[in-house]
Amino acid sequence: MTSFILRAATGYLMPLLLLLSVFMLLRGHNEPGGGFIGGLLAAAAFAFHALAWGPRATLELLRADPRTIIAAGLAAALLAGVVAAAAGEPFLTAHWLPIALPGVGKVGTPLLFDVGVYLVVVGTTTLILLTLGED
Amino acid sequence: MELLLAVVVGGLYASGLYLMLRRSLVKLLLGLVLLGHAANLLIFSAGGVVRGEAPLVAPGEITPPPGAADPLPQALILTAIVIGFAVVSFAAVLARRVFEVTGTDDPAAMENGS
Amino acid sequence: MSSGWIVLLPLLAPLAAAAAGLLAWRAPRIQAALGIVGAGAQLAAGLGLLQQVLREGVQAVQLGSWPAPFGITFAADLLGAVMVVVTGVIGLAVTVYSLADIDPGRRAFAYFPLVQVLLAGVAGAFLTGDIFNLYVCFEVLLMASFVLLALGGERAQMAGALTYVTLNLVSSALFLAGVGLTYGITRSLNMAELHLRLGVVAESRPELVLALAGLFFVAFGIKAAVFPLYTWLPASYHTPPVAVSALLAGLLTKVGVYALIRVLTLVFPPLPGVGTFLLAVASLTMVFGVLGAVAMFETRRILSFHIVSQIGYMVMGLALVGSDSPAVRAAGLAAAVLYIVHHIIVKANLFLVSGIAARLGGSFQLARVGGLAAAAPWLALLFLIPAGSLAGVPPLSGFWAKLAVVRAGLAGEAWWTVAAALGAGLLTVLSMVKIWTEAFWKPAPDTATPPPPAARWRLALLAAPSLGLAALTVAIGLYPRPLYELARRAAEQLLAPSNYVAAVGVATAHDSARGDGKGGQ
Amino acid sequence: MLSAMIAGLLVAAVLAPLAERRLGLWAAPVLAALPAAFAAVVLLNFPRGGGVALTEVRPWVTDLGAELAFALDGLAAVLALLVAGIGALILIYAGGYMAGKATRGRLLAYLLAFLAAMLGLVLADNVVTLFVFWEATSVVSFLLIGFDHHKGESRAAAVQALLVTGAGGLAMLAGLILAGQAASDLGLAGTEAWRISAWATVDLRQHPHYFPTLLLILAGAATKSAQWPFHFWLPGAMAAPTPVSALLHSATMVKAGVFLLARLSPHLGGTPEWGWLVTSAGVVTMLVGAGMALGQRDLKRILAYTTVSVLGTLTMLLGVGTELAVKSAVVLLVAHALYKAALFLVAGNVDHGTGTRDITALGGLARHLPWTFTAAVLAALSMAGAPPMFGFVGKELLYTSKLDLEALGAKLVIAAVIANIALVAAAGMVAVKPFLFRRREPPHPPHEAPASMLLGPLLLGLAGLFVGLVPATFDRTLGPAMAAAILGREVEMKLKLWHGLSVEALTVLVLSTVTVAGGVGLFLVLRRRMATARRLLEHASRVGPTRAFNASLAALPKAADRLSRLVQTPSLGRSLSVIIAATLSVAAPSLILLGRPSLPAGLTEVQLHEVALAVLILAGAAMAVVFPKRLAAVVALGLSGIGIALLFALFSAPDLAMTQIMVESLTVILLALLFAHLPPSPERSSRAERLGHALLAGAAGVVMALFVLVVVPGSFPPSTSEYFLAESFSAAHGRNVVNVILVDFRALDTLGEITVVALAGLGVWALLRLKLGNDRGGEP
Structure with a gap:
C-alpha cells in the first residue's frame, strides 16, 4: 500500500527533482546552487526511486553504473582543467565559448568542471545508497 | 555576535570531543560530525560575519554591493562540509562493519589482535 | 611565466591514471597497467621537475592563471621536488610489488586506482603553496589511505582502521581550524604571503602566532606520528596487505614531517622556544618508538614502531632550526631532508621484504618462522641491506643520515637528544638483529607452516622492486655526495624563504609594504 | 692504491663462494694470495721511522667531514702486516678445516670481507673512514660468530658481541665527531679537521669538550677490546668456527680497540684523565x-x-x-x-x-x-x-x-x-x-x-x-x-x-x-684441581657483568613493553585524551598570555533570533550528548545542523545554508539507517572518568572559543576576497562569487574535494561488499 503511494508519488516527483537538480547546476554560477547541490538533488531523486521500486530497478533506470558516473565526473573535471594546455596556459585556466546561453550565461570550462562535480556527487551518493539498500 | 559565535563554537567543540571520548561507536561518529560543525563555524566566525549581504553580483552590476560578506571563507567551508560529509559517511560504514566483525561497539574492547 | 605544467604533472599523472582506471572499473588488469603508467609518469615528471628546480630555482605556477596570492599556487622548491621524486620511486615499486601481492578481491575493488589517488594526494601535498589546498591534499591522501587500509575487511584491519581513521580525522579537524584562524588573522591562504604577514603579526602579537603554531604542530604531529601523538600508527600499520603497509609506512608519516618543516620554515616566522620544544619531542619520539619495537615479536609491528622512532630523528634535524648558529640550522635541516629520503626508501623496502619473508615462511610472527637464511639466501641479502641501513650500518644510506643528524645535534649542543638518538640507534640494531636471528638464522620451528611454494614469476615480481630499492640504498650509501648536496641546498632554500616568496611572486603582485624587510630569518 | 687493494679483497669476498665451487680445495690458497700480496705491498712500502709511506685521500661527503682517507704509518703498517699475514695463513687453514662442508665458500667470503674491513680500519686516516671500517668489522664478526646459526648458542653470542661492540661504536661515533668539531674549533679548516694525522698540529686536550670526547672514544675502544666490564662477549664469541676465533682474537678485531688507543694517544693521551x-x-x-x-x-x-x-x-x-x-x-x-x-x-x-x-x-x-x-x-x-x-x-x-x-x-x-x-x-x-x-x-x-x-x-x-x-x-x-x-x-x-x-x-x-x-x-x-677452580669461578661469575647483561637483555622486552604502554594503549579514548591534552598544553599558555581577549571594536550587536538559533545549535549538541537512545541522539544532531544552516542563511551564505541542510539530512538518514537497529550501548566509563572527560572536552571548548575571540578579522587589507569580489563577474563571468571561487578561482580545491567524495563512495562500496577472511569472498 505504502509502496503504491510511493511509486505514484515518485512518478511525479522524480522528473521534477531531476529537473530542479539540472537547474541548480546550471544557475550555480550566477545564483546560489552549483554542481554539488544539484548532484545531491539528483541523488535524492534516485533515492526515492530506489525506495519505491528497489535498487535493481534504479540501476536499470540509470543505465550507467554509478562507478562509471563517478569516473566520468572525475574525468570531466580533469578535462576542464587540461583544456588550457592547448593554449599553453596553466592547469584549470578557464576558456569560454563566445556565445551566452539564455538562463545559463556564458558557457566555458568552469561549467564543464561543475558538471564533473555534479556527476561525481550523483554517482557517489547513488552508489552508497544502492549498496546500502542491497545489503 | 562574535561573542555568541565563540560560545557556540566552544560548545560544539566541547560536546563533540566529549562524545568522542565515550566508549561507543555511534557517539564517536556523532562527535566527529559535531567536530566538523565546530570547525566550519570557527572558520565562519574567524572570517568575519555580515548580515544579509551575500557575495552575489546583482543583474546589471559588475561587483557585489559594498559590504558584501567575504566569499572566501564560505567557499572554504563549502569544501570542508563536503569533504567532511564524505569522510563521515565512510567512517560510519566503517564503524558499522567494525561492529559486525567484532561484535561490540566499544572501541576499547577491540584489541586488534594477530 | 611558463605555464608550469611540469609542476602539476606529478599530481595530474596519477590522478588521470586513477580516473581512467575507474572508468575501466570492470577491468582490474587495465587498472594495474594504468597504475604502472601513472606511477612511472609521476616518477618521470618528478625527475624532470627536480632537474628544472636545480637549474632554475624554485618553480611556481598559478592555477587557473589567477595571480598570486589570489589563485592557488603550486610551487616546487628543492625539498618539494625531491620528495616528489621519492614518492614516484615508492609508488612505482609498490605498484609493481602489488601485481604479485594483491589478491583478486582487492583488485576488483579498485585497489590500483586507490594507490594512484594516494600518490597524487601525496605529490599535491609536497607541491602546493596554498595552506587550504594543503588541507585538501591531505584529505585526498587520507581518504585513499582509509580505503586502502580497510579494503578487504579482515577483522584485524577493521579495528586498526577505526583508530587510524578517527585520530587522523581529529588531526584534520585541528588543521582545518588552524587554517580558518590563519585566514582570519591574515586574510590570506598563500603560504608565501603568509610568510610575510604572519611575520608582521608576530611582532605585535607573538603569543597569538605561537598559539596558532601550536594548533598546526599538533595537527601535523599526529600525521607525522611524534610523541605522544603516534598511537594510531602502531595500531594500524600492520593490518593491511604488506604492499599497502609499505606505501603508508614509506610515505604518509613523512608527509606530516614535510608539513612541519614547511610550516615552521616558510609559513611561520622563527618562534621562541620551538627548537627546545622540538628537541624534547624528538628525543621522546625516538625513545618511545624504539621501546615499542623492542617489545614486539611480529615483523610488521616491529617495523611500525620503528617508523615512529625514526620520525624522531627527522624532527631532531628540524628542531635545530631553533639554533642561534646559521651553520647548525642548515646542517640540521639538511640532515632532516637526508633522513626523510633515506627512510622512505628503506622503510618501504623493509615492509616489502617482510612480505616476501612471510610468504616463504608462512607467518609474520617471529616465533612461527625460521630458517630463511638457508632456505632463501637471496632474501637474506635483500633483508640485510635495508635492515642494516635502518640500523645505521655504514656505509649504507642510514649511516649517512644518522651521521648527519648526530653531527648537527652535537654542533648544536643538543646533548640529551644526541644521547637519545644513539641509544635508540642501538635498540634499532637490536630490533633488526631480532628479526634476523629469528626469521633467518633460527631453524624453522616445528610449528612453522610454510605455505605452498610460490610461482617463480611471482617471487621475481615481488623481489624486483625490493631489489631496486636495495640498490638505491647501497648507491646512496657508497656515493652519498649528490644526495647530501641536494639536501644541503634544499636546506639553504628553506632557510632563505625569500627565494620561494619571490618565485611565487606575491611581493610584486600585491602591496605588502608592511611585510618589507620581514622576509628573512 | 690502498683503497684499490681493500676493494680487491671485497670483490674477492663476493666471488669467494663461486671460486670455492669452481676450485674446491684450491680456492683457499688461491684466495690467500690476495692478503699475502697485501702484506707484501705493505712490506715494500714500509714507512721509515715516524714517517708515512703511502697516503690516499678521496672526497666522499666533504660537508660531513667524510673522506676516504688512508695513511700507512708505522702503526698502520705493523698491524696491516699482522692482519694480512695471519689472515692469509688462516684462509689456507680454513680451507682445510672446512673441507667437505657446504658452508666453506661462505666462510671464506666472510673471512675475506673481515680482512678488508680490518685493513681499512688500521689504514684509515679520516674519522668517518675509521668509523665505517670499525663498524664493518663488528658486522662481519657478527656474521662470523653466528656462522653455525642453527645453534642457539652461536646466535646468542653473535647478538651479544654485536650489541656490546655496537654500543661502544655509537659512543665512539659521538666522540669522534666531537673530536673533529674540536679540531675545527681549534683552527683546522674543512676536512683537515676530520683527518687524524692533521690533529698533530692542534692540541685537542685544550678543548673544553676534551673529557666527554675522551670518555666516548674510550667506550668504543673498551668494548671492542673486551675491557672489563665489557669483556664477556669475547669468550662467548668462541661459538664461532675455530679459524674465525683465531682471527678475531689474535691479531685483529679485539686489537682494534687497542689500536684506537694507540692511534689517538698522541692526540688525546698524556693527560691525568687518560x-x-x-x-x-x-x-x-x-x-x-x-x-x-x-x-x-x-x-x-x-x-x-x-x-x-x-x-x-x-x-x-x-x-x-x-x-x-x-x-x-x-x-x-x-x-x-x-x-x-x-x-x-x-x-x-x-x-x-x-x-x-x-x-x-x-x-x-x-x-x-x-x-x-x-x-x-x-x-x-x-x-x-x-x-x-x-x-x-x-x-x-x-x-x-x-x-x-x-x-x-x-x-x-x-x-x-x-x-x-x-x-x-x-x-x-x-x-x-x-x-x-x-x-x-x-x-x-x-x-x-x-x-x-x-x-x-x-x-x-x-x-x-x-x-x-x-x-x-x-x-x-x-x-x-x-x-x-x-x-x-x-x-x-x-x-x-x-x-x-x-x-x-x-x-x-x-x-x-x-x-x-x-x-x-x-x-x-x-x-x-680443575673441578675446584671451576666451582670457584662459577661462584664468582654469579655477580659478573655477563649475568647482568644477559639478565637485562632478557628483561628488556618486558620493560620496554611496560614503558611503551604508557603511551601506546589499545584504547582509542586514551589516545584522544592525549591529543586533546597536547593541544591544550601547546595552545592554552600562549592564549592566556595574550591576556583577557579584547573584543574587537566593530563588534556586531546580537539580535534575539540569533540567540535563539545559538541556543538551538547548542541544545541539539547537548541532546546528542545526553540522549541514551541512538535515534534520538541522531535526530538531535540533525537539529543542531539545521540550526547551523539557518545561521549560514542569516549571515549572507545561501550556498552554505543549502549545502548544510542537504548534507545534514543525508547524514542523519545514513546514521539512522546504519545504527538504528544496533543494541543500545551502556555508559562504560566511571563517574570519575566521565568527569575527567568533561573537563578535558570543556577546556578544549574554552580554548577554541578563545581562539575565535582573539582573531581580529580584517586587519590585513587588501584581502584576497576583495580581488574575488571585484573580478568574479568581469574576469570569471559568474555572479555567484562563492561558486566562481569553487569552480574557477580555487578549482583545484574542488577537484580534490570530489576526489575525496569519489573515494568515499568507492570505500563504502568496498566495505560493504568485500569481506575477505570473514565470510564469503567478495564479488564486486
Whole structure:
C-alpha cells in the first residue's frame, strides 16, 4: 500500500527533482546552487526511486553504473582543467565559448568542471545508497 | 555576535570531543560530525560575519554591493562540509562493519589482535 | 611565466591514471597497467621537475592563471621536488610489488586506482603553496589511505582502521581550524604571503602566532606520528596487505614531517622556544618508538614502531632550526631532508621484504618462522641491506643520515637528544638483529607452516622492486655526495624563504609594504 | 692504491663462494694470495721511522667531514702486516678445516670481507673512514660468530658481541665527531679537521669538550677490546668456527680497540684523565681475564680469557704511556698476535683430530699429533714468556717499563706478575695438558691434521722463535716505526734476551723466573684441581657483568613493553585524551598570555533570533550528548545542523545554508539507517572518568572559543576576497562569487574535494561488499 503511494508519488516527483537538480547546476554560477547541490538533488531523486521500486530497478533506470558516473565526473573535471594546455596556459585556466546561453550565461570550462562535480556527487551518493539498500 | 559565535563554537567543540571520548561507536561518529560543525563555524566566525549581504553580483552590476560578506571563507567551508560529509559517511560504514566483525561497539574492547 | 605544467604533472599523472582506471572499473588488469603508467609518469615528471628546480630555482605556477596570492599556487622548491621524486620511486615499486601481492578481491575493488589517488594526494601535498589546498591534499591522501587500509575487511584491519581513521580525522579537524584562524588573522591562504604577514603579526602579537603554531604542530604531529601523538600508527600499520603497509609506512608519516618543516620554515616566522620544544619531542619520539619495537615479536609491528622512532630523528634535524648558529640550522635541516629520503626508501623496502619473508615462511610472527637464511639466501641479502641501513650500518644510506643528524645535534649542543638518538640507534640494531636471528638464522620451528611454494614469476615480481630499492640504498650509501648536496641546498632554500616568496611572486603582485624587510630569518 | 687493494679483497669476498665451487680445495690458497700480496705491498712500502709511506685521500661527503682517507704509518703498517699475514695463513687453514662442508665458500667470503674491513680500519686516516671500517668489522664478526646459526648458542653470542661492540661504536661515533668539531674549533679548516694525522698540529686536550670526547672514544675502544666490564662477549664469541676465533682474537678485531688507543694517544693521551681511566681499565681486565682463564675446560675459552688478560695488559701499557711502556706494548702486541693465532689453530687441530676441545677429555696426544704438538709448544713457550721466545722479550720489557714508574709501578708490577703466572699456567693447560700425561679416550680416534692446517700454526710458532733469537728483525724495523707512530716522535728500540747484570736487569730476571716458576707450579696444582677452580669461578661469575647483561637483555622486552604502554594503549579514548591534552598544553599558555581577549571594536550587536538559533545549535549538541537512545541522539544532531544552516542563511551564505541542510539530512538518514537497529550501548566509563572527560572536552571548548575571540578579522587589507569580489563577474563571468571561487578561482580545491567524495563512495562500496577472511569472498 505504502509502496503504491510511493511509486505514484515518485512518478511525479522524480522528473521534477531531476529537473530542479539540472537547474541548480546550471544557475550555480550566477545564483546560489552549483554542481554539488544539484548532484545531491539528483541523488535524492534516485533515492526515492530506489525506495519505491528497489535498487535493481534504479540501476536499470540509470543505465550507467554509478562507478562509471563517478569516473566520468572525475574525468570531466580533469578535462576542464587540461583544456588550457592547448593554449599553453596553466592547469584549470578557464576558456569560454563566445556565445551566452539564455538562463545559463556564458558557457566555458568552469561549467564543464561543475558538471564533473555534479556527476561525481550523483554517482557517489547513488552508489552508497544502492549498496546500502542491497545489503 | 562574535561573542555568541565563540560560545557556540566552544560548545560544539566541547560536546563533540566529549562524545568522542565515550566508549561507543555511534557517539564517536556523532562527535566527529559535531567536530566538523565546530570547525566550519570557527572558520565562519574567524572570517568575519555580515548580515544579509551575500557575495552575489546583482543583474546589471559588475561587483557585489559594498559590504558584501567575504566569499572566501564560505567557499572554504563549502569544501570542508563536503569533504567532511564524505569522510563521515565512510567512517560510519566503517564503524558499522567494525561492529559486525567484532561484535561490540566499544572501541576499547577491540584489541586488534594477530 | 611558463605555464608550469611540469609542476602539476606529478599530481595530474596519477590522478588521470586513477580516473581512467575507474572508468575501466570492470577491468582490474587495465587498472594495474594504468597504475604502472601513472606511477612511472609521476616518477618521470618528478625527475624532470627536480632537474628544472636545480637549474632554475624554485618553480611556481598559478592555477587557473589567477595571480598570486589570489589563485592557488603550486610551487616546487628543492625539498618539494625531491620528495616528489621519492614518492614516484615508492609508488612505482609498490605498484609493481602489488601485481604479485594483491589478491583478486582487492583488485576488483579498485585497489590500483586507490594507490594512484594516494600518490597524487601525496605529490599535491609536497607541491602546493596554498595552506587550504594543503588541507585538501591531505584529505585526498587520507581518504585513499582509509580505503586502502580497510579494503578487504579482515577483522584485524577493521579495528586498526577505526583508530587510524578517527585520530587522523581529529588531526584534520585541528588543521582545518588552524587554517580558518590563519585566514582570519591574515586574510590570506598563500603560504608565501603568509610568510610575510604572519611575520608582521608576530611582532605585535607573538603569543597569538605561537598559539596558532601550536594548533598546526599538533595537527601535523599526529600525521607525522611524534610523541605522544603516534598511537594510531602502531595500531594500524600492520593490518593491511604488506604492499599497502609499505606505501603508508614509506610515505604518509613523512608527509606530516614535510608539513612541519614547511610550516615552521616558510609559513611561520622563527618562534621562541620551538627548537627546545622540538628537541624534547624528538628525543621522546625516538625513545618511545624504539621501546615499542623492542617489545614486539611480529615483523610488521616491529617495523611500525620503528617508523615512529625514526620520525624522531627527522624532527631532531628540524628542531635545530631553533639554533642561534646559521651553520647548525642548515646542517640540521639538511640532515632532516637526508633522513626523510633515506627512510622512505628503506622503510618501504623493509615492509616489502617482510612480505616476501612471510610468504616463504608462512607467518609474520617471529616465533612461527625460521630458517630463511638457508632456505632463501637471496632474501637474506635483500633483508640485510635495508635492515642494516635502518640500523645505521655504514656505509649504507642510514649511516649517512644518522651521521648527519648526530653531527648537527652535537654542533648544536643538543646533548640529551644526541644521547637519545644513539641509544635508540642501538635498540634499532637490536630490533633488526631480532628479526634476523629469528626469521633467518633460527631453524624453522616445528610449528612453522610454510605455505605452498610460490610461482617463480611471482617471487621475481615481488623481489624486483625490493631489489631496486636495495640498490638505491647501497648507491646512496657508497656515493652519498649528490644526495647530501641536494639536501644541503634544499636546506639553504628553506632557510632563505625569500627565494620561494619571490618565485611565487606575491611581493610584486600585491602591496605588502608592511611585510618589507620581514622576509628573512 | 690502498683503497684499490681493500676493494680487491671485497670483490674477492663476493666471488669467494663461486671460486670455492669452481676450485674446491684450491680456492683457499688461491684466495690467500690476495692478503699475502697485501702484506707484501705493505712490506715494500714500509714507512721509515715516524714517517708515512703511502697516503690516499678521496672526497666522499666533504660537508660531513667524510673522506676516504688512508695513511700507512708505522702503526698502520705493523698491524696491516699482522692482519694480512695471519689472515692469509688462516684462509689456507680454513680451507682445510672446512673441507667437505657446504658452508666453506661462505666462510671464506666472510673471512675475506673481515680482512678488508680490518685493513681499512688500521689504514684509515679520516674519522668517518675509521668509523665505517670499525663498524664493518663488528658486522662481519657478527656474521662470523653466528656462522653455525642453527645453534642457539652461536646466535646468542653473535647478538651479544654485536650489541656490546655496537654500543661502544655509537659512543665512539659521538666522540669522534666531537673530536673533529674540536679540531675545527681549534683552527683546522674543512676536512683537515676530520683527518687524524692533521690533529698533530692542534692540541685537542685544550678543548673544553676534551673529557666527554675522551670518555666516548674510550667506550668504543673498551668494548671492542673486551675491557672489563665489557669483556664477556669475547669468550662467548668462541661459538664461532675455530679459524674465525683465531682471527678475531689474535691479531685483529679485539686489537682494534687497542689500536684506537694507540692511534689517538698522541692526540688525546698524556693527560691525568687518560692515564687513570685507561690504566685502571687495563689492570682490572688483565687480572679478571687471567683469573677467569684458569677455570675453563674448553681450549678455546681458556685462550679467549687469556686474550682478555693480554688486552688488559696492552691497555694498561698505553695508559701509562711512557716511552718504555709503549715500546713494551708494541712488542707484546706483536708477540701475542703470533702465539695466540698459533694456539687457536692448534686448538682447532685438536678439535678436528679428536672431536673435542674439553681438556679433561684430552691427554697423551703428542704421539698422534706430533706436528700440532710442536707448534703448540713453540707458541706456548712464547705465551709463557720463556726464553728464547719473542714472548720472553716482551715480558722482560713489560716488567722493566713498570719499574720505571716509582710507587705506582710497584703495584702494577705485582699485578702483572700475578696475571702472567696465570698465563703461564694457562699455556700449560692448552699446550701441555692435552698432549702429555695419561692418554684419554676422545670421541674420535686421534689423527693429525692435514698440511693446510699445520702450515699456519707451525709458521706462526717458528716466527715467535725466530724474532726472539734475532730481535734485530723487529727492533730495527717494525718495532720502532710502530712505537714512533704511537708516541708521535722518533724512537730507538733495542731488544735483547740478555740484559747484563745491572740491578734493574737482575730484578727483571728474578721477576721473570718467579713468573715462570709460579706458573708451572700453578699448572701442576690446577691440573689436578680443575673441578675446584671451576666451582670457584662459577661462584664468582654469579655477580659478573655477563649475568647482568644477559639478565637485562632478557628483561628488556618486558620493560620496554611496560614503558611503551604508557603511551601506546589499545584504547582509542586514551589516545584522544592525549591529543586533546597536547593541544591544550601547546595552545592554552600562549592564549592566556595574550591576556583577557579584547573584543574587537566593530563588534556586531546580537539580535534575539540569533540567540535563539545559538541556543538551538547548542541544545541539539547537548541532546546528542545526553540522549541514551541512538535515534534520538541522531535526530538531535540533525537539529543542531539545521540550526547551523539557518545561521549560514542569516549571515549572507545561501550556498552554505543549502549545502548544510542537504548534507545534514543525508547524514542523519545514513546514521539512522546504519545504527538504528544496533543494541543500545551502556555508559562504560566511571563517574570519575566521565568527569575527567568533561573537563578535558570543556577546556578544549574554552580554548577554541578563545581562539575565535582573539582573531581580529580584517586587519590585513587588501584581502584576497576583495580581488574575488571585484573580478568574479568581469574576469570569471559568474555572479555567484562563492561558486566562481569553487569552480574557477580555487578549482583545484574542488577537484580534490570530489576526489575525496569519489573515494568515499568507492570505500563504502568496498566495505560493504568485500569481506575477505570473514565470510564469503567478495564479488564486486
